Amino acid sequence: MKARKKKVIVDTDMGWDDWLAILFLMQHPDIELIGFMVTGVGEAHLTPGVQNARNLLELGGKGTVPVCAGTSLPLIYSNVFPPDFRNKIDKIFNLDLPVNPHPLDPRSAVTFLHETLSSCQDRVTILSIGGMTNLGTFIQEYGAQFDDKIERIFIMGGAIKARGNVADFGGYYPTNTTAEWNIFIDVLGAKIVMDSAIPLTFVPLDAAYQVELTLDFVTKFARAAKTLCAQFATQIMIGKLGQDMSAGFQEYFYDPLAAAIMAGTPSLVTKTEIKKLKVVQELNQEDDHSGQLINYNSAKSVEVCMSVDSDVFQDVFKNILNQ
Template identity: 40%
Template sequence: MPTRIPVLIDTDVDFDDYMAMLYLLMHPGVNVQGITVTGSGDVHLSHGVRNVNDMLLLLDDPAIHATPVAAGARAPMIYSNTFPYDARKAADEHYEAEFPGSNPKPVIRDAVSFLKDYLRSCRQPVTVLCIGGGSNWGRLFQQAGADPELRRCCQQKISRIVMMGGNLLPRYVGEERGAEGNIQPTLGDQPYYTNKVAEWNIFIDPLGAQYIFDSGIPITLVALNATQQVPITQALVEQLAAIDNAPARFLTQVLNSSTIAPGIGKYLDFWDPLAAEVLVDASLVHTERFTLRVEQQLDEEDDHSGELIPDTDGAVIEVAMSADRERVYTEFLKVISQYTA
């Protein structure tokens, strides 16, 4: 049998994180080794840890139920950016969707301690899917900067990082290939930010993202340039609703929730699930190599923090610039539909 890809997932448990996590948990070629939760992102930390543990019950597999879930950052490494109140409340309440119950034996660890222990003991290099604000891995790599043994361990034991985040603006790559930031379309009434250039995951914790970029580990950044080509459509929701299993029913409830449904076909894209699919099959996107840094400076009147800036002194990053839309949809539905319990 082919070797299953060992994977660590870092998540802020947004609606599309559920799509990504369930895709990887159900994929026959993937072995999810642990899930770290960040409270610097959409969900509040305690709610996110509980929600991920309960999500595992959607799959009828005791080994999956025992997947370690680690509680990580309660705040970003820099600033205090946060999602709007309504978005966080919806994430905390798992978008009105129902879990089968409460996980009776949750395995809960501290995120950075769990990651250190895992990397020191694992025998096979692991792939990381980073679909949160980057605060957990940023803290680990910050510590690795002052700990040569931990730094060597990270570089030897992590084969690559697939990270959903960021965008290359039109002024850097041209109008046809560029992507504007996605802060403004999802703000609602509060909180108020002036940032028009960043993507949410990077905006939440630009310092955490910079530490990840500077880790020396190969990174594939699934940016808005690619995800904007794969919108979440009503047709996709209907195809998902036609699948008769617990994960599909849960995801359909999430997408039909009062918070998420209004954005279907408008401003919601296949953000995190595209990153999860790219982890398994890189041919779903076209990547280009850039040297990038993350803008750290905050200006409340004209904020550019979190902007990805091409810079010859930056980190070398493979950036997904386009995606094969129909193949992405087909692959996602295939994996979700194969589950029969």
């Protein structure tokens, strides 16, 4: 008897690695994408983020999957990506996508999640690959009444022992060397999710830094690209790699790694740890640790993926996209 597909909702800030994760999930035979929540708190602005998500789904033959807009304001503070970076993301690197002809879903992200969890007969898995403003707002409004309808939330976010990546962006937050962007962008949203009873799996920078985006991989991937999704993924990776190589940066498969772990890729995760984590809320411009994940004995236990097999990830990413 064939196993039932995993029903997945993606909460995304529609950055370049989000695009790759979505392309991967659209091609995955064990995943049923039942909806998207887009946040304007993160890499893309809200309106272009929603449209890019809709168009990306149209490319993959899933243009009728609901895409619902969240908010453009975090629940606390005003942390933000640099404007020039966001503008490149909004324009999806000036790549061509088909225009989604289906009507725009008018529901807010929170309304969509409420209605979907209320009506779905199966438990739902959520992949969080952006700031957690949408999820935090949902939990604030509805409390624990839907906890049993959510199988687990997989979160690309945080840094445990690894260096943070907030200070990497053009000197915007130069003193914050401990936080990762998806947590930093809305620390209160992250706290609300972490304080909930919903089972959580974190895919932090510690794991993401083990799957680097390299010219060698992109070259091999491009030669094997057969599907429209694989071919568009190639264009994304070439565009991103070109930008970062010219700037002297290394880049990594942050969100695609979280998507592959969520999908249950065998032998991908080589080490997990159970940790009690708290997110630092205080904002101190002179010595900023806002968004840092720290050990906290009274916090609930969460699963943290600390180590992965890079070769397994590269193989499954290439093979699934060419299904």
